[in-house]
Amino acid sequence: MHCASSIPTQCGPAPLARKEIDRRLEDCPLLPSLSSINRALQGLLFAEQRYSAQISEIIRRDPSLTSRLLRLVNSVYYGLSAPVNSIEEAVFYLGVRQIRQLTMVTPIIEDFQRLSLQCDFPWRGFWQHCIGTAIVTREVVSLVQAPPDESDYIAGLVHDVGKIVMAWSFPDHFAEIHRRASLGTQDLAALEAEILGMDHAELGAIYLERQHLPDLMVQSARFHHRPQSSKKYEWIIASVQIADLLMRNARIGYSGNFIEVSREECVTASGWEVLFPERAASEQAIARASLNRCLERLPHVLEGLV
Ligand SMILES: [Fe+2]
Ligand SMILES: [Fe+2]
Numbered sequence: 001m002h003c004a005s006s007i008p009t010q011c012g013p014a015p016l017a018r019k020e021i022d023r024r025l026e027d028c029p030l031l032p033s034l035s036s037i038n039r040a041l042q043g044l045l046f047a048e049q050r051y052s053a054q055i056s057e058i059i060r061r062d063p064s065l066t067s068r069l070l071r072l073v074n075s076v077y078y079g080l081s082a083p084v085n086s087i088e089e090a091v092f093y094l095g096v097r098q099i100r101q102l103t104m105v106t107p108i109i110e111d112f113q114r115l116s117l118q119c120d121f122p123w124r125g126f127w128q129h130c131i132g133t134a135i136v137t138r139e140v141v142s143l144v145q146a147p148p149d150e151s152d153y154i155a156g157l158v159h160d161v162g163k164i165v166m167a168w169s170f171p172d173h174f175a176e177i178h179r180r181a182s183l184g185t186q187d188l189a190a191l192e193a194e195i196l197g198m199d200h201a202e203l204g205a206i207y208l209e210r211q212h213l214p215d216l217m218v219q220s221a222r223f224h225h226r227p228q229s230s231k232k233y234e235w236i237i238a239s240v241q242i243a244d245l246l247m248r249n250a251r252i253g254y255s256g257n258f259i260e261v262s263r264e265e266c267v268t269a270s271g272w273e274v275l276f277p278e279r280a281a282s283e284q285a286i287a288r289a290s291l292n293r294c295l296e297r298l299p300h301v302l303e304g305l306v
Pocket of ligand 1: 201
């Protein structure tokens with residue numbers, strides 16, 4: 001099932017009715033990491049530096065996490081004279097917060113990767129888009145208040161899960177959508193609605209709902225392009241929207257959307273209204289300056305992660 005080659009260029013696949021979309025979603029594999037992740041990390045959630053030995057022990061049991069961690073620390077601290085080879089050292093350099101994020105990302109990305117094998121697509125760039133959006137979401141949320149747990153990060157990470165689900169369950173439609181998207185004339189969500197009959201935001205939300213995943217994940221997928229319509233978790237979803245736009249504007253990673261995002265669109269995103277309803281434009285400008293610093297470092301961080 002190699003989608004790029006199986007599509008006639010003249011007449012693509014026909015849009016599907018909701019019933020058929022639901023039927024095909026039933027066959028889409030579950031992502032076990034998403035449901036177990038919150039539970040598994042509960043014990044570490046409020047860990048401070050003194051728990052780093054315990055964290056190292058947990059990481060050591062997971063070879064894929066270990067290699068990812070060492071790659072990350074060596075790429076973030078590329079100026080170090082000698083490469084970091086031990087987990088303790090890596091934990092020391094990166095700090096507990098970044099390690100916690102990494103332990104959460106790894107199984108989710110591996111699950112995602114299993115799902116995405118079906119289809120030609122620049123997946124590595126796409127993982128960078130997802131993880132980068134998660135990291136920037138955390139930064140945006142922190143402008144308003146200290147995040148109480150990691151749920152904002154997860155909300156950013158899964159915002160575009162609908163695209164992975166689409167590649168798996170609707171490979172022909174997915175290929176046609178991305179052929180047309182690469183022409184750069186139409187917005188991705190509009191193309192998805194036209195070609196499949198549903199966009200990635202709604203598809204991702206339905207998929208996460210079916211798996212009984214936390215409501216925040218579902219709503220983040222559904223409303224990340226229009227946080228002002230969400231009735232719940234508005235400020236987290238607003239942060240996801242801003243993070244997503246900033247990633248696309250900075251051209252970090254690959255979202256699958258070829259329509260460029262201007263600086264102006266980042267500045268006027270509806271999410272800012274949700275985050276700072278009464279505050280002056282000058283405060284928003286200060287907030288944006290601190291986000292720019294995060295974006296500058298991001299390509300190095302992502303190189304080490306995926
Ligand atoms: Fe999206
Ligand atoms: Fe996105």
